[in-house]
Amino acid sequence: MKAKFLIPLLLFIVLVVFLAIGLNRDPHEVPSPLIDKPAPAFEIAQLSEAHQSFSPASMKGQVWILNVWASWCVACREEHPVLVDLAKSKMAPIIGLDYKDQREDALAMLAKQGNPYVLSAFDANGRVGIDYGVYGVPETYVIDKAGVIRFKHIGPLTMELLNKKIYPLISDLQKP
């Protein structure tokens, strides 16, 4: 058997291996280039106190969570109970970013389902969302004491994710 006739078979096997690996990957999940970079600065009005503003700079010195949500987003409603649990654990403060929403609708949702947020910033036109690379609500960021983004999750949070990734990460980041 001459060696060169084996080349097509070998190339094919390599291809199959990659395809098999590919089956386990999600082509729609886009990793964030913002990991390990400073959280982009902004200053916008709060959701409930419209005359007061919020800026990430005010969170320096603590580990905190930024959750991007909206009242029109079905998946956000799904993850809401998980967020409420996270808030109860008091591990880290959760700041909401209300993305391209209507004030009344957003406030109504919080009133109905509970408010896990210390406060929510009101990103009416989505400009802050763009700076944070938001493309599919809900999205959640874990930001450390120095204001650097350490973790981003796209899609609704689950208890499993909280226990496996987020709680350990927060504990880690909170060590002096």
Add this chain to the structure above:
Amino acid sequence: MIPEFGHYALILALCVSLIQGVLPLVGAHQGRREWLMLARPAAQTVFLLLGIAFAILAWSFYVNDFSVLYVAEHSNSQLPVVYRLGAVWGGHEGSLLLWVFLLSTWTIMVAQLSKALDEFMVARVIGVLGLVISGLLLFVLTTSNPFMRLFPAAQDGRSLNPLLQDPGLVFHPPMLYMGYVGFSVAFAFAIASLLSGRLDAAWARWSRPWTTAAWIFLTLGIALGSWWAYYELGWGGWWFWDPVENASFIPWLVGTALLHSLAVTEKRGGFKSWTVLLAITAFSLSLLGTFLVRSGVLTSVHAFATDPRRGIFILIFLTLVVGSSLGLYAWRAPKSSLGGKFSLSSRETFILLGNVFLVVSAGSVLLGTLYPLLIDALHLGKISVGPPYFNSVFVPIMIPLLVLMGIGPWTSWKNSDLLVVIKRLWLAGLAAVLAGISIPLMMGEFTWLAGLGFLLAFWVIASGCLQIIRQAKAGKPTRSFIGMQVAHLGIAVFVIGVTMVGAYQEEKDVRMSAGETVSVGGYQIRLQDVNLVPGPNYQAMRGTFLLTKNGITQATLYPEKRNYFSSTMPMTEAAIDTGLTRDIYVSLGEELPDKSWAVRVYYKPFVDWIWGGCLLMALGGILAISDKRYRIQLKKQAS
């Protein structure tokens, strides 16, 4: 009750196809004639059973049987009858059933038209096809059964994606699959000859018409898909290098190489192992394409409902079929003889050089399509590979190929004098250069890309004309010869279309109120008004636009913005005035706050030459198949 018959038919078909697959192959190996003789009847039975299954599925759609899950997911009582039937292949399960049914159709055609062929060969060919059919049927029955019931039955179905409710949809998949699946015949012939241990030129002679037929269908299927996207999607584009489009284009490129390579092998007995490899590769790429489209592994507009479980099955199937074929190839191919001698300046060499370009271009498109997956699998991040990449790589590879196309047919088999060839071609070269300079200037703006496009197209056309003149003087040209000329002309026409549209199309995005006019490409388009118009399963806002040139009315166009009851997303139905030398394309956008409408108009010069060229290519193939030597064989069989 009836859908269950369909289900039983599939199960029976699986059993018989296993018989069709295993027994003839074993029989050929062991010399058992009784088992060889089973091949044809088994193939006939499978065809019948699958035909019944397919008819039952179509029937379920026709009578709106929403107790069948697949019907409920893809049809709707308000859906017009034509689209209800088209919906049979509008989703994964149904289109897969179509795939298998068409495979059994090709099998039966081979079985019926191969009476003159050695019975061992026939048995092996039908056997191989039987194995492929049984694998696919196993897939259908375990993961993609179209006859699954919905309990309790739905009141009404979810309906077909409005994008797919279009005459183009009704024809594009069957045409495409006939092509895709048709390469299985060349594949089966190749495997059969490898199995027999006798790799001679006879299999090439037998494969050629079948491969050409499959190629014709694939060409038409891809052209239909492209044309459909053009008029249906509302952006005026005709090719997006989307993974699913690439999945059909890559086999086409390899199939074209195979067609030409078969000519070399048939004529000169050489390059048998290369041609066999191409035959295996073409069908493997069809299978690979099927995997890519249905497994969810790539991001694409043509999203079939993806399910990793299906992906795993197809991948295993793919691995078995292609892996064993390539293994067989590695084992048996080295034993083939070299064949006749030919010089470096012969037609054989030119054809094989053309093969290199075609195969490399196919490889690059495959590389670009799979690269994101490759990078992701290695955990190196996520990148996108889109039209800018494909255009930058594919076009430069095609340029030398077009040059070869003008020279190749002038060369003779075995040996030719290149100086003589060049002397004969200088006129064509001149015509090409003149066209390359003058046409862009006539269109109003010279760009190098446009000049190059016209130069290459007219190089091929002029070379072809000179050949025809020369051949006519020498005697009556064969259909084979005319077929080649027409097919090559088709490519040139295609290139003209692409170049014209790429370089000289005009687009305007405007806001219009009734009575306002926009000009594009020398035409004036005036909005008369926009009215609410009801449809069978939608409500539409329809614009009435008057198209004039120099005051003379050319046409009235009615683009629509449709809201289908079954969907929340509005659909744009563009209105196109088609002409031999240009399309005027009007697309109605959103209604603006001031009650005017956002309208997009295009002037697309020679855009229909793109698909016209594809039609010519297919015609060339048809002429080639209807060549005297095949007709004589058919006549002999009949008598």
Add this chain to the structure above:
Amino acid sequence: MKQILAIALCMLSFGFSFAKDAAPLADDPVTEQRLISISEEMRCLVCQNESLAGSRSDLANDLRREIRTLIKEGKSDEQIRSFMVERYGDFVLYRPPVKPITWLLWIGPFVILLIGILGLLTYLRRRNSAVTTIALSDDDNKKIDALLNNKNEREAS
């Protein structure tokens, strides 16, 4: 008289039908051109494989608005691309950036092409010395002619 009136009316209506030219949708066609050429090469992230230029989704509208602003601020194409990549990663570019992990992608096809052409020509040259041609004798040629003539006669009848 009636005819003159009719003609006069026609002429008047022609004057009235001198249609108004539609205004471009975009405020600034030059900016719009640049926007289209930049966003054509970018992916719409929420859609299944549509370009940022063509997509009608909310996010695409927002991002196009953003790019328009950047163009008006005088940013170069390169700066705008970096802006998008900083936030969304390389995935957003349809034209893969040329870096070590994409060298294979960009250079691969041309390298393979070169190898293929040279390989083929080399192989053919070697093959020619390996293949032997059998020269037919005159007798053989006569036999072949006779056979062919017989066959032609049979086919013609």
